[in-house]
Amino acid sequence: MMSVNRIIMHPDFEKFHPFGNDIVMLQLHLPVNFTSYISPACLPTPGMQLPIYSSCWITGWGMLNEDTPLPPPFRLQEGKVSLVENKLCNMLYEQRLSKDKNYSVYEEMLCAGNFLTGKAICQGDSGSPLVCDLFNTWVLVGLASWGVDCRHPIYPSVFTNVTYFTDWISKIQRLTPPPEPTDVPPQTPFPNGLLRAVGSPGPHAALMPPRTWLPLLSVLRAWQQALQ
Template sequence: MASAQAKGSGPGWQGACVLATALLWLRPLLLRAEPNGTTADVCGKPAVSGKIFGGQNAPDQRWPWQASLLYLGKHICGAALIDAYWVISAAHCFQKSHEPSDYRILLGYHQLQHPTEHSRQMTVYQLIVHSEFNKRYFMGSDIALLQLHLSVNFTSHILPACLPGPTTKLPIHSSCWITGWGMITEDDFLASPLQLQEGEVGIVDSEICKIYFQSPDSSSSEYSIHEDMFCAGDLMTGKSICRTSLLLLISLRTL
């Protein structure tokens, strides 16, 4: 995941980004997969809360569902724990390989380079990339599930995020949070010890977002907005989660 201050680039980018919202197709599968029915009791309840504005270091325990996706031992994307056995990430993170053994999930990390007694590294049993990813239109259905070999023990540092219901709607201008260990600007990587970053952005009206995603080629659909997407960003400061055409999944909390 890119950090809170990563700025977009390319034609029409002003800090607004498209986010895949295909979580709903996964919900029936996840409900059947819950091992003990306790996820709903603990999801979305971090030990540390409160409103913090702007891109900056995230407090420890504020985002206990934040995960790091490793490919061959290297951090490549952010992810989110959503159940004792399941982690969700973006489909575009798996274009190099669909072999579960190539990936690991880090949980309970605040600084990626400094694991603690709360940190866990999990192996992946099954990888499910959305079958329609990038087929009907650019970056469509950009979502993937990872099933872990072992169940995660929930702690104050490792808790699942809550899944949206089938009727959930995010009103325009709702506040959401972006989190991750990615680049802090278009040109600058996050420095050691790779502390988790956070920032607040707002939901942007899709029609307004389409203006910012206009392509120089009118026949191109590269920057098109569709029904399984929404936009979030800060048009005044440029805070966002995207670089060029790279689409990244984020942890969201509506306020």
């Protein structure tokens, strides 16, 4: 387990529409030590165009479906999905959601799903990564944000579009001071047996120096209230 030194929410979180700017930066006390179970994914470059129907993977410890929680030993779940055009995603949600619910997929969001297998995010997966194999490199393109209930028929899941926020992420990394070494609490080892590599990336995994910054979602309003 890694302890968090600082939480920085996006200043415009839900300022303009539901789940808008749904991203937070977590600064860890210590760098992450990469292992055969823990590998980094690259951040996309600013303005990167993501090929629709790219081969991507979602992972998380959320519920298996709307009525079934993940049972012990709580193994990390994974599913192969494809990117879906925002226009198509909006059309699907307009048919599913009632008119009094003003939920739309905006430019800072993206959709992904698998219409054949029904793979999608579920309760408890908020903040989980969406990684795509682009040019033989695993790239973090999305962070699980919202969707309809995970019952059949399964609709595409909606993610924060990381590409949209690369400049903001770089700004936070540049302007935030590093954690004080004296403030580091004891770290709890994480049991490797609960993890396995996502999609067997092998040589496609992008190896980078250990970082103390991790971009994750914040859909928990309690965090927002605690920081006010």
